[in-house]
Amino acid sequence: MMPPRTNATASPTVRDVAALAGVSPMTVSRTMSGGQNVRPEVQERVRKAADRLGYRPNQSARNTRLRRPTGLIGVAVTNLGNPYYGQFALGIEDVAAAHQRHILIGNTREDPHREAQLLDDFAGRQVEGLIVVPAGNGVATLPSSVPFVLATREVEGVHGDTVLVDDVGGASAGTASLIAHGHTRVAFLGDVSGIPTARRRFEGFTQALASQGLQFDASLLMPVRDAEAAFDEVARLLGQHNPPTAFFSTNNRTTVGALRAICDHRRRYPKGAVPAVAGFDDVELADLLGIPLTVMSHDPRALGAQAARMLFERLSGEAPGEPRSASMPVTVRRF
Amino acid sequence: MMPPRTNATASPTVRDVAALAGVSPMTVSRTMSGGQNVRPEVQERVRKAADRLGYRPNQSARNTRLRRPTGLIGVAVTNLGNPYYGQFALGIEDVAAAHQRHILIGNTREDPHREAQLLDDFAGRQVEGLIVVPAGNGVATLPSSVPFVLATREVEGVHGDTVLVDDVGGASAGTASLIAHGHTRVAFLGDVSGIPTARRRFEGFTQALASQGLQFDASLLMPVRDAEAAFDEVARLLGQHNPPTAFFSTNNRTTVGALRAICDHRRRYPKGAVPAVAGFDDVELADLLGIPLTVMSHDPRALGAQAARMLFERLSGEAPGEPRSASMPVTVRRF
DNA sequence: CTGTTAGCGCTTTCAG
């Protein structure tokens, strides 16, 4: 008969500790989970043995046996490198930590295929819930049977808890601010056909124009997604004969590109004729550039926190029934 | 005798699927993991049943049985909201995804106590490895028995794989650039006593001064950690009689504060006498402010990727033995 | 107070 394996390489188990302490596995288990009904001196022995072996209870096994959830929340974002999503994740983490949960984070890179993989994998890992920023054109296939909250973007045909941003209202208000400052020829930077958020912002943009009897020149619609593309397009437009006097930018990446291009071209303009920018999302330091700037911003951290709160309410059964939807307010500031 | 429970609320198991498909659990198991040795028609039936129930194999249970690792990498950063760590996490995610691993991320908020909790918890969840940006003064207690890589900061007394930044060399080069441009009275913004990184950068800073025969005025050492504090201190210094002509800033937060304060005070200066800043880490748009700026930067994404690569090499046994240490190069650019 | 038995969901034998 083989003696109990001492388990040199693999991590030690209850049995290893039990053997070393000269007790049964149950006594180890009890000791590790509070020590109810274990003589202090025995606990002492067990703990010492556990320490010596570097024993650490296997949570997966424990959760399996207790039919308990994993304490994990899956989060999928489209671009982890964007500071926006850093703040977003922070908001989720705040709330999750308060609920003793951890977050499993994944980057979809706007790739619906990768998103599907990721969510499927998360579901297989028994995450308790998902917070998803839908990738691409919002055709996400969400694993049924796992509660989820959609953030930032909706998904066609998916009926579930959602936290959006007041894109239409914010864009409209920001555009109105441009118009009030005399701009009538405004270019639009954003991938309207590819990204739902951009589409809604475009809607608010054109609404504001229309309400002032202005018409949008379709040749000023620039389907750009990142700073580099925005830079190129803005530089190109500024080099033309009848350039726009202002730019509406759908997110902080395109805003950065636009600001850079305008700075590059700045010396060409007489004082006071620097093109204006109205951009969604905050961009650090942008207010100090001396470029007329309208910022339509919301707090991504608050958005993340809100999404997390909705998820936990759903999980705890506080909010059963119909999916709910929240909208984060957008504030317009002018610099 | 009770019929097998249909499991209405809890997630379905192999048994549920087996019952519905009229086969044994084993046939379901085999079907779900490739379908070796299962008649195609039976597979078909099983898959249909699985779909109908929304069955998803429980990975924890599977891993437990297979004595396989979890596929999880734990990452602990000090401030998830900082764009720097967003890029850092992205670099890790890139590499982790390529290795089919997911990342469990936690925010320590520079709190060693929370860090200890977090790492302990991660270890209990059987993460395969840890990537840690040590909190606070670097007294991290790392769970033994889980391979780890320290990033950005060292921990006293901890002997393990580490990825650092060439803080001393970078700070020295950046400072030299300030000196070359005629600055001799330079304030230092950074919590030298609290944050090891700041300490090393201070070392490079004073080295460069000393090598030019300059001495640091200790009254210009500002132990600030965030943008607000940096703003206040810089504003205060600039209001004094004999203000420094330049500021050395230890990170992007303090750089932002310094730049804001200088912009506020800018009109007070005759042209060409705007205080200069030498700051560690990139700050988007900072180069466009018209403030003489020296940036000592490295790529946090590359740093994250490097840390992840070192971890996977360690995990795969490619790099056994002595802990290794990598240093990310710092480039100095002047705007 | 402590140990034994059984079983969480899964899969590796090993029989048929």
Add this chain to the structure above:
DNA sequence: CTGAAAGCGCTAACAG
């Protein structure tokens, strides 16, 4: 090709 038995690490329930 399919199923029954056993066991991964852990703990509830029940004995003692």
